[in-house]
Amino acid sequence: MPATREPAALNLPPRVPLARLPTPIEPSPRVGAALGLDLLYKRDDLTGLELSGNKARKLEYLLAEAEAAGADTLVTCGGVQSNHCRATAFAAAKRGLRAVLLLRVPDPARPPAPEANVLLDRLAGAEIRWVSHDEYRRRAELMDAVASELRAAGRRAYVIPEGGSSPLGSLGYLLAVAELRRQLPEAWRTGPLTLAYAVGSGGTGAGLELGVRALGWKDARPVGFAVCNDAAYFRATIAALCADARRRWPALPEVPADELRIDDGFIGPGYAQATSDGLEIIRRAAREDGVLLDPVYTGKAMLGLATRAREPGGLPAPRVVFFHTGGAFGLFPFANALAG
Numbered sequence: 001m002p003a004t005r006e007p008a009a010l011n012l013p014p015r016v017p018l019a020r021l022p023t024p025i026e027p028s029p030r031v032g033a034a035l036g037l038d039l040l041y042k043r044d045d046l047t048g049l050e051l052s053g054n055k056a057r058k059l060e061y062l063l064a065e066a067e068a069a070g071a072d073t074l075v076t077c078g079g080v081q082s083n084h085c086r087a088t089a090f091a092a093a094k095r096g097l098r099a100v101l102l103l104r105v106p107d108p109a110r111p112p113a114p115e116a117n118v119l120l121d122r123l124a125g126a127e128i129r130w131v132s133h134d135e136y137r138r139r140a141e142l143m144d145a146v147a148s149e150l151r152a153a154g155r156r157a158y159v160i161p162e163g164g165s166s167p168l169g170s171l172g173y174l175l176a177v178a179e180l181r182r183q184l185p186e187a188w189r190t191g192p193l194t195l196a197y198a199v200g201s202g203g204t205g206a207g208l209e210l211g212v213r214a215l216g217w218k219d220a221r222p223v224g225f226a227v228c229n230d231a232a233y234f235r236a237t238i239a240a241l242c243a244d245a246r247r248r249w250p251a252l253p254e255v256p257a258d259e260l261r262i263d264d265g266f267i268g269p270g271y272a273q274a275t276s277d278g279l280e281i282i283r284r285a286a287r288e289d290g291v292l293l294d295p296v297y298t299g300k301a302m303l304g305l306a307t308r309a310r311e312p313g314g315l316p317a318p319r320v321v322f323f324h325t326g327g328a329f330g331l332f333p334f335a336n337a338l339a340g
């Protein structure tokens, strides 16, 4: 077995405890078997309730930096039903901070109904600013402008990029790899292993790629299923996040873009737009494994995994850990389509 290092040697920065860790691993009793896979769920949907999903791990690092900088307000952005924005709103509430969320909508003059994550953002006391799809292209500038505005009012903002996907936030998933390796049964720690996950802004992928290399875990091969942009975009984004992280923490490994495996065959019509196949696999996972997937991220990743499982050489290995990154609240805006 190749030598592995624990991340203690990497001199990682501090984090605040926000996620319930370690999250459990549990076998897929029926969905995996039907696909001819040996399938485990890594239940990162159980990092919490308010702070459920993968964003909780990223926010542990981001909040530590925000607090060290003396911030009193978190500023971030996302799609209208962003899980990241909701998690940030609750992280702020738990730590006695405020949150300003820039949420992307078709028409800012006609804000959407307070359903699902938007309801939760409001309950957590976050200030919501609606931005159009056009304005959202300049989201980094818009967030900087909000930070200046807050500064002029005597407040101190900490800006978190979309999805919490900064080099710092990504470290949450480096630790998740170490956590997974510690909890896997002995037989799963040797031999080829697929790590399947959904890619939305790339931070989770960057952390997983850094993690398997930092641990020297060569048999573990991450495969990211894109939910919006194409594979070339995400290879570049993830490699850039990893390179930035390595500049900041030089003990981190190199992650070449051409080693990244991203599958963009399951995006469907676009971000947060479901396909009938995607909805069907959500129903199957619920009925057959008793697990809730979501239409925006994990449903697309599971559809990708299920499809590639049936193709020869479609996956690095038939032994698979599926990172369940959360998103349950994202089911509710699809109630009519799902109940049919």
Ligand SMILES: *Cc1c(COP(=O)(O)O)cnc(C)c1O
Pocket (backbone or CB within 6 Å): 053, 054, 055, 083, 084, 163, 165, 198, 199, 200, 201, 202, 203, 204, 205, 294, 297, 298, 325, 326, 327, 328
């Ligand atoms: C944000 C999110 C993802 C994507 O993670 P990134 O780090 O943004 O790529 C996957 N699943 C769920 C449920 C999410 O909310």
